[in-house]
Amino acid sequence: MTQKPLVTAIGAVCAATLLSTVGAVAQEAGIEEVVVTGSRIARDSATAAASPVAVLGGDTIRTAGQLDLGELLRESPALNNSLPANFSALQSAGTTDSDVGLGLLNLRGLGAVRTLTLVNGRRHVAGGQGSAAVDVNSIPSVMVQRVETLTGGASSVYGADAVSGVVNFILRDGGDFDGIEVTAQTGVSDRWDSNEHYVSVAGGFEFDGGRGEAVFAIEGQTNAEILETERGFAGPYVGNDIVNTPAIAALNGVNPQATRAYVTPTTNPISTAQGVFNIADGDSFFGSVIPAVNGVRDGTGVPMITGTNIPVAQVIDTPFNGIPRVYNPGVPANVNQAFGIGDGLQSLRQTVLPPQERYSVNFNGSYEISEALNFFVESKYAFSNNSQVQGVDFNDGIPIRYDNPYIPPALQKQITDLTALGIIPPDPMDGSFWGFSSSRDSDDLNVMPGDDVDRETVRIVAGVEGTLDILDGIEYELSYNYGSTDVETNNYNLRLEDRFYSALDSVIDPATGDIVCRSTLDPSALPPIAPGTYPVPEYTTGAFTNNGKFTQFVSFTPGLNSGCAPFNPFGFNSTSDANSQFVYVDALDTSKLTQRVLFGSLGGSTSSFFELPGGPVGFAAGFEYREEESDFIVNDYEGTLNTWDGSNGNAATGLGGEFDVTEYFVELNAPLLADIPLFELVEVTGAYRYADYSTVGTNDAWSTGLRWSPGFGLTVRGTVAEAVRAPNISELFSPQQPRFFPFQDDPCSIQNINIGSANRAGNCAALGVPAGYDVNDYITAGIPGVTGGNPLLAPEEAETVTAGIVYEPEFVDGLRFIVDYYSTEIEGAIDALSPVRVAEACVDLPSVANNFCPLITRDPKGFITFHQSGQVNLGAFEVEGVDFGIDYGFELGSIGLEGWGAIDFGLNGTKLIDFNEYQDPIDNTVFETRVGEFGYPEWIVNANASWSFKDLVLTWQGRYEESQLLPGLSNQQFAGNPLFADPSQSGESWVHDINFAYTFSDNVNIYGGLNNAFDRAPYLGSLTRPAGPRGRFGFLAVNFKI
Secondary structure: OOOOOOHHHHHHHHHHHHHHHHOOOOOOOOOOOOOOOOOOOOOOEOOOOOOEEEEEEEHHHHHOOOOOOOHHHHHHHHHHHOOOOOOOOOOHHHHHHHHOOOOOOOOHHOOOOHEEEEOOOOEEOOOOOOOOOOOOOOOOOOEEEEEEEEEEOOOOHHHHOOOEEEEEEEEEOOHHHHHHEEEEEEEOOOOOOOOEEEEEEEEEEEOOOOOOEEEEEEEEEEEEEEEHHHHOOOHHHHHHEEEOHHHHHHHHHEEEEEOOOEEEEEEEOEOOOEEEOOOOOHHHHHHHHHHHHHHHOOOOOEEEEEOOEEEEOOOOOOOHHHOOOOOOOOOOOOOOOEEEEOOOEEEOOOOEOEEEEEEEEEEEEEEEEEEEEEEEEEEEEEEEEEEEEEOOOOEEEEEEEEOOOOOOOOHHHHHHHHOOOOOOOOOOOOOOOOOOEEOOOOOHHOOOEEEEEEEEEEEEEEEEEEEEEEOOOOEEEEEEEEEEEEEEEEEEEEEEHHHHHHHHEEEEOOOOOEEHHHHHHHOOOOOOOOOEEOOOOOOOOOOOOOOOOEEEOOOOOOOOOOOOOEEEOOOOOOOHHEEEEEEEEEEEEEEEEEEEEEEEEEEEEOOOOOEEEEEEEEEEEEEEEEEEEEEEEOHHHHHHOOEEHHHHOOOOOEEEEEEEEEEEEEEEEEEEEEEEOEEEEEEEEEEEEOOOOOOOOEEEEEEEEEEEEOOOOOOEEEEEEEEEEEOHHHHHHOOEEEEEEEEHHOOOOOOOOOOOOOOOOHHHHHOOOOOOOOOOHOOOOOOEEEEEEEOOOEEEEEEEEEEEEEEEEOOOEEEEEEEEEEEEEEEEEEEEEOHHHHHHHHHHOOOOOOOOHEEEEEEOOOOEEEEEEEEEEEEEEEEEEEEEEEEEEEEEEHOOOOOOEEEEEEEEEEEEEEEEEOOOOOOOOOOOEEEOOOOOOOOEEEEEEEEEOOOOEEEEEEEEOOEEEOOOOOOOHHHHHHOOOOOOOOOOOEEEEEEEEOOOOOOOOEEEEOOOOOOOOOOOOOOOOOOOOOOOEEEEEEEEEE
């Protein structure tokens, strides 16, 4: 892609700053587990809360070398399933608009929508359309003082969405700065790509004798794109589980008894980038690909057209004068899966790490008129541009008439020979299709589709706060919070179907001898579709017959001035620039999210009139009124149904919705006992919140906690809470949107028919599915369908429990142990009932006379042609585990090494005990456990060690994950078949980061290091775990103060 001005500018500043400046001050690295405030009652002790909170310091963030906040925070075990912006081209965030560039946090793997992200304890507008999840990459890292992660339900304190917990970004104020700070950072992978540049200028100061303070910050970042071709473990080499065969098992050394083999490389033999065809058949799927794949799989090879030596499946690599050759499907398992690199489809050009430009401008300040009146403001403007190259539009059976002028001479000779033999009939001259079809995906370099996304975020918080001279002082806040996110998504290379098929139907212009579109010479010549054309475009008639054709031109007027440029369907990269400009368009989607919050609170204590034996009761109370609006406007082309998605009945549609909620809350902190032997502190807490939604009515949430310290450095703590999450705008109001059914999961297919209930086989037969039906014989890709919102959704309810200890032994300075048990049970979990589950429910119930079967449409041959699903209060989640941490630091002089500095060690991790998902709409006692599945390892451990010696700090950090199932595999599959796949496990992993920091003076310091120092590759089948696609990455930064 063309380098943009911001890339050049930031790169130049980084280079100049790094070359002209040396020095650094670095803070201790690693994620430190402490206990901090998880309420609106002020506390000042590091162990003064009943709930555990992980704290990551701002200096650690800035010196870690990871500019993507989501990627850095994902290293915390509780945030293991977060979706960093760097991985947004690989993992879907589930937003209605484009996900690319979004960084979303996900606590406990329960979903980003159940994690509430705050800034300075206040709400932040969402980053994705129709959702409540915040794009953390819009938060300026230079402004972050610390990040507090409160695990466990916190709806009673912070409101809805805090089902699995809260991540609170605390920003720096004027007193945290000493003048102006300038930071420049640059980095590159050991493959000399993925270049990353960052510059920030920030400053803060106090004025008028400390009554006022102000902070400003400007930061910008760029990083370069990585494509699949630039990583040997990406594209067809990422790995996939495919149906096992003796040949595949022998070539890969896997167990021949296994049902599936997890291997690399893999391709899809259903189609090719240059076109696969049988010149004697109008259906390239049944007449070419299926017999070719079956022949190679069975050891007999690609069969010949009867009575000839011409293969039923051929390809041509070079446009114009290419020579036809026999099609090579690799080592096929079936028509959709093959091992090895053959001619089958292989993703090569998609984005694995999206390019990014982002910058933000921030200003925060406050001014104290009196102790009772302090004005404050927080303001931010953030912009980001991200893009990605996506998968191509697939086509089975594009029509090629026998008189197509692009047919190469060698292929034309074959046609002539077959015509002479009577295998190809003469042109019937009756308007029916006379030709053959080709399976060819639009994989040419100049027509690869993708998204280019501009995202703007504005946030302004203004208010007053102070301490009123009532009782012993009542602290108050009254604030207004406005936020908006505007997204413009340019969908480039969107294909218009009437133009694509018109360009395919080309002839020789007798006046000039040039190849032109037939419709240019004859405006009434509507383009044909072949008998095997799939997907069938809208505005056509006679599908799957020789008489199929378009019924109208939708997007252009045919004739001499139409601009139609013909398309050569033979060979790699045969799309001309003229054709790409005619057929493919850029289409703009826009979305806007708006949030308005009015907040007020009072807080204080009863010290002036009442105290318990442990001290006064602390309290807080207040209200919050919030409005959320969301609008998504789809480009005009989708409304015509003339796009590729429109041809599938999957044209994207717009979304609009809004709601408001009024909430009231109260919180108490009661110290029952203090300073008594074995009862140095006994404290109970409680909180209650009442909410009234314009959409789902009223609900409430509550929590209670206990903290007991018997002395000798031990604190015991625990909480019980009920949290809620109201459905968001997308879940409520989203119209029918495209969703594809993974065809291999058809419950009536021979591979799956014996996996479900005892009713499945009989019900499949009752639906007319023939015995022995194999979906791979009919379906070539995802099955189109729709999913949508549900205005009748009810709020989710969750019960959370935490219990733990903090032990800081008095006889060992600097040593701390933390152990916390957690449990979360969510009832009425909101989710889209997957199309697979709809299809399974249809045939697993006692009869097909149920509510699910009408949502699945099947062809008389058995395969699914369409499906419907949507949002429901589906079932439940149960998550249970133990977090643990150990920290220890000491001066080396204490062991006789005077003058050698200090050592700090840290270890924190999670033991996942249970993660049960109840998503069965038939039987709510049936669940599937996620423990040990991909992304849910039983053990995750972070360890770090640092050595501080004078002005130098050296740090190592390692992240361990226990072995887990490879992506796409589930415990349920192995419960029914212990030999379901081989191999099946990822193997355990360590990822190591090594960093340094050096202080030259009070004003100048440098830091740098190697992240993923030993170049740990992603697991088989993944590009995101245990490390991302970037690989070993070195960075160097300089920070100086003015």
